[in-house]
Amino acid sequence: MFGLRHASRHRDAVTQLLPHRTLALLLLTLSAVALPHVLRLPWWISLGFVVCAAWRYLVAVRGLRLPTRGLLLLTTCVAMVGIFLTYGTLLGLDAGVAILTAMLGLKLLELRRRRDTNVTLYLGYFLIVTQLLYVQSLPMFAYMLLLVWAMTTLLISANRPGGGQAPLEHARLAGTMLLQAIPIMLVVFLLFPRLPGPLWSMPDTDRTATSGLSDSMEPGSISDLSLSDAVAFRVEFDDTPPLPRERYWRGPVLPEYDGRQWQQPKESHPVLPVLEPLAGEIRYTVTLEPHNRRWLIALDMPLQMDVSARVNSEYHVSSDQRISNRVRYSAVSARNYRLGAELHDDSLDRYRELPEGSHPRAQALATDWLQQADGAEDLIRIALTHFREQPFHYTLQPPLMPDDPVDEFLFEHRRGFCEHYASAFTVLMRAAGVPARVVTGYQGGEINPSGGYMIVRQSDAHAWSEVFVEGDGWRRVDPTGWVAPERIESGLADALEDPAGLSLLSRREASWGRSLQLRWDAVNAAWDRWVLAYGPELQAQLLQRFGLAGWRDALLLMTGTVIVLLLLVALVLFLPRHRRGPDPAADAWERFCRKLARAGLQRAPHEGPKDYTERVAARRPDLATAVREVANRYVASRYQPPDTESDHLRALQRSVAAFRVDGR
Amino acid sequence: MRFPGIDGRQPLGLKTVLRPKSATPLDRLFIEAESVILGKRHQLRLAVTCLLAGGHLLIEDLPGVGKTTLAHLLARLFGLQFQRVQFTSDLLPADITGASIFERESGTFSFHPGPVFTQLLLADEVNRATPKTQSALLEAMEERQVTVDGRTRPLPVPFFVVATQNPASQLGTFDLPESQLDRFLMRIHLGYPGPEAEHELLRGRDRRSMLADMEPVLDTRSLQELQAQVDAVFVSDALVAYVQALLEHTRSSGEYGVGLSPRAGLALLRAGRAWALLDGRKAVLPEDIQAVLPPVATHRLHITGGSSEDRTAAMERLLTAVPVP
Known part of the structure; x- marks a missing residue:
């Protein structure tokens, strides 16, 4: 009896943390993050990752229990020993990526609070970056950008209490945020000090396969x-x-x-x-x-x-x-x-x-x-x-x-x-x-x-x-x-x-096919030339144009530019804004009006919700029930006092999404 | 609370199902009112809205279209004390407020309250009095108290003024000063009745005797309860944004000499609340604001001159120019 109640409460807490859909997206995205590493990782880490993800999903869907801390600790130790035995070290790139992947998988079984979700997502970002240490091709870069977008979307979804908006809304917001980050990305790309030679010794394993004339x-x-x-x-x-x-x-x-x-x-x-x-x-x-x-x-x-x-x-x-x-x-x-x-x-x-x-x-x-x-x-x-x-x-x-x-x-x-x-x-x-x-x-x-x-x-x-x-x-x-x-x-x-x-x-x-290949080669060559080739020498040339020398100047310039950019953003945010923040109810209402407008039932800009829907109902009696329902929910979520009992906004969004002018 | 079948925005003549048995006091009030003032449902609703909102009402129209009857009717139905003052050019302020008169027996001055000490004062043809007298009335309206000989006396609660006014083109009138016009929450027009309504009116009983027979539907207490309900009607941010957009348009479009003041904005919201309550709702919709905008705003926008049709058209333009956000 006591145990049962405990279990159901536990399940509630876990479900409340992330809605099922968000959790499924999270698990899918993190698997996609780990995917390019699969060939480089020992098979048992990949398998373990999949098992962890599946377990976490079953916890949410079937009410399975999360493992106890003791079990997690034991698994972590076993994974560490396994990695040490595989690579002979816990340091270095390959072992590091293996540890990161294993930890990411295990962290999935520790998602109890919002903080855990955030830590998992940050780990995921880091794992994305490690791809660049192996492959720097344009398709991989595009894949990574896609993953960063998905991760940012999830970060937003996970930190919005109660969900509220559709995942697509979050994706749009994440996209906007990433686009807004582009200036800072460019500044850091150009000015982050590039030191000649690799910071740590790169593994040779990946390079020996490279073909070319031998000695x-x-x-x-x-x-x-x-x-x-x-x-x-x-x-x-x-x-x-x-x-x-x-x-x-x-x-x-x-x-x-x-x-x-x-x-x-x-x-x-x-x-x-x-x-x-x-x-x-x-x-x-x-x-x-x-x-x-x-x-x-x-x-x-x-x-x-x-x-x-x-x-x-x-x-x-x-x-x-x-x-x-x-x-x-x-x-x-x-x-x-x-x-x-x-x-x-x-x-x-x-x-x-x-x-x-x-x-x-x-x-x-x-x-x-x-x-x-x-x-x-x-x-x-x-x-x-x-x-x-x-x-x-x-x-x-x-x-x-x-x-x-x-x-x-x-x-x-x-x-x-x-x-x-x-x-x-x-x-x-x-x-x-x-x-x-x-x-x-x-x-x-x-x-x-x-x-x-x-x-x-x-x-x-x-x-x-x-x-x-x-x-x-x-x-x-x-x-x-x-x-x-x-x-x-x-x-x-x-x-x-x-x-x-x-x-x-x-x-x-x-x-x-050949001309396509040549075009693709030209794109890659441009990528190599304009992005990848930007190394210490080119950076030094660029800095010289600004009359700067050395990585300290570069660091100063970078920090300064980023601060100025952020100050500008802050200034814009502090300026009085005429436009109010996006109102999801108004957005849903707009969508509804657009649907009707396509059927020739345009809303006049000054027409209030009741007048409009009554006019539509008079013109199209077949739609009367549906439009009145939408109008009531819109009025409830936009003009009535906030209601703690029922989520009118959700109901509005659902009925707008379900609304069809052709009736079916 | 719902008032089935009452919707002032519906065109006249539309048949609505009334259910007198289960009807609420307000329903009965409208049924009674419409039996006296025929074919003026919208104006009746506006007048009741004004009263529920605790505002004073200015009725502007030609003589003989039922202005006085309407005021009288309202007093009867709401069960209010009623006084009527016929404004003339020789009316003095003391004729309204009352005066202290020396009583020889006691050898003291005693205050004789004027007709203003009532719950509903009908100020008939208010623009025929001199500005000084008008001012005395308007001051009482604003302060809800009267000061005579240095003593301030509160007026009864509730206190309404229903003023009627002939169109300014008539001879022997003093226009109410523009600054004082906005003491009135609303200004409405009655207009001639429609042919059917007029037919019935001409064939029907004498209005005066009908009023005399009429039983009050509400009393002071229930009126105050209704006013408290008006206060509780919810106004959302989105609606405030709409009202602001309307105010802003009157200020920036250049079509109006003087834009609407913040007080006008408050009046709009107040009237909108009462209108929403009459519609049985607990929140104000843009439609409510649109319904009360013409009577609340025309006299404040100083759209002087032009016929009432011109003013209606101007209001129509304002409403269509501002999108509902």
Whole structure:
């Protein structure tokens, strides 16, 4: 008996806290907040979250009891231990998100008072923000905005005693509030001090999957990359973009060879060869997607880049840090250049090294050529002629060459992708005693008509050779271009005999889906450029325009601007207002009048509720009962003394919502 | 409390079902009143509204349309003491208020109260008296007391003045000063009766003897109770906003020489309350304000000149110009 009464009172308290509909919305919204994290979280946390939400719902609907504090405490401890065992720590981003999600789920079982609801919602806001630490794409941002809107709506609903208005009203109010917050959001976005480097170490787990050129090259590494249509980088040119055959984007230079794999040198040679630009300067800006390595990309041959970077003796440009975030830099390149013309042939022995006894047939061929050739240039010509005249094929699916990738390629299969040609050509040159190295990077690029910039995709990844010619320096030689000139002139798809394996975007056929994709890419590029690219450097530039420097000034300016904005709002609020606050009864009455007006029964502005409804009732006797009911409720809620017994406003809103002029 | 079948806003001639047996005193009052003053239901309701609101009434019309009968009728039905003063150009203030007269036997002055010491005073043709005499009456109306020879004497409770007035165009009249016109809560017109009503009037009994036969429906106490109920009628913020909008329109539209004063606003609410009570409601609606606006506001807006039709049209314009918020 006593227990029963207690239980029913408990249920009443819980139901009074939040109406069922608000609670259901709350649980749905919080689940949507946790949803993007699901793939990153241990499965048992996601499951636990769902169980907590379901339990809380059953508490409201079926009168189930909330768990006792002791049980909650125990569950919390178990969750903490579980998280510690999963991540090995309770600190850091992933563990932090896991803790936050677990706590949010458990807090749902603790919703007893209004304060609990508010705490839950604030936790939810925080969990929304953590998404940005993982994904910063435009769709995710839109999703987050939607969630913030929903959360704010719930915050309003939960804090209005007695509910009163429809959830839609709350949503509208929340939307208005968020729109009003935009000026402050912009100020904080622009001025909140942005410190270079991440505040805490970001997890690498998410980044390793990022594709891109690696620091080494072996057969198959680039053809694998060619299957991806992910964007490698985007380029905006100040003037006209270079011709397709000039679009060689220089990436890692690989001089070390072990018989199968080309690699970067362990340490840079101290002497930097002289780069002498000849003609055709090109200025452009690169937005490089993160690839988690250090190399930077530039059009062959870079003269200048406004990013903190180093160049080694192979003219391989690399950043000081791993590129784990999108970087944007402008650069100047020379189309024609002379690199290392002053170098002497003898100082370049390291570019002639081949592993002892490797590729015997290629070595023999090279020795054979050496006898008929007259100098390095002649050797290059002979080698390229060999590639062109023998039945070589350019293909994405070369046969496996497990024993000796160069000899098998050159003398048996003659089928290969760019890395096979570059590798074989470089080996041949080295065997003939000519200094040579492999250069990897990208070749090509597509102008996006929607944005006027160039997209270079992973499928544009390429490899070529650089050969040293005495007196002229390093010269770019692309043997692939001699086998499949279409690859250089118009891209991969045209060069392949069977492009079916390529993805849609790499195929460059005009189609509806493709043009849509390009448009979407332009939107994303703008998002990257105008929002995500705003980092410490751009902020410093902006502050300099205001004559400010350093994050302290930024902080001061931000605080000052926000205070001024809030003071302005306060001023507006204190000014005498002619318009009274929104009257929900009047709103409902307006809706009712609009419904009738659509049926040609317009209310004259000066017509009172009784006169109007009597006129309507006289014109439409079929509506008489309904309109009189609405009028009575309107009069009751707007003109009669407040009635504590019955909620006339609710009744009015219901009858207005149910009112149909057509009778049904 | 409900008064079925009584709705002054309904057009004349509309048949309404009356239930005399179960009727309330107010119902009976209207039934009796309409048997004397024919076809003037709206004006009767306004007059009763004015009385319930505790205001004085000014009836303006040509002679012979029943002004005096109406005043007399009201006094009879409400069971009030009744005095009538015919205002003329030689009427003196003391003729209204009374005077102290030397009594030779006792050798002292004793006060002889004038006709103003009554519950309902009919001031007939008030605009024929001189301004001085008019002032004496208007002062009594405002203060509800009379001061003679330095002694202040309260007037009976309740105290109503029903004044009648000929249109100013008639000869030998002194217009009531505009500042004093708003001592009257309402000014109404009777107008000629409709043909049917006039037919019945001409064929019917003498009005005077009908009045003499008439039994009071209410007494002083029940009238005071009704007045207390008027005070209790609720006025919401939304309604106050409407009244304010009306006042504001008269002040800012430029159509009226002088806008309505706050006192006029109070008068509107007071009359609106009484009108709502007559309609059996406990809260004032915009319709109530609209119903009482013409009699309450015309004489305060100084819409002088022009026929009564012109004034009605001006009120109509005011009402349609201000939307119900």
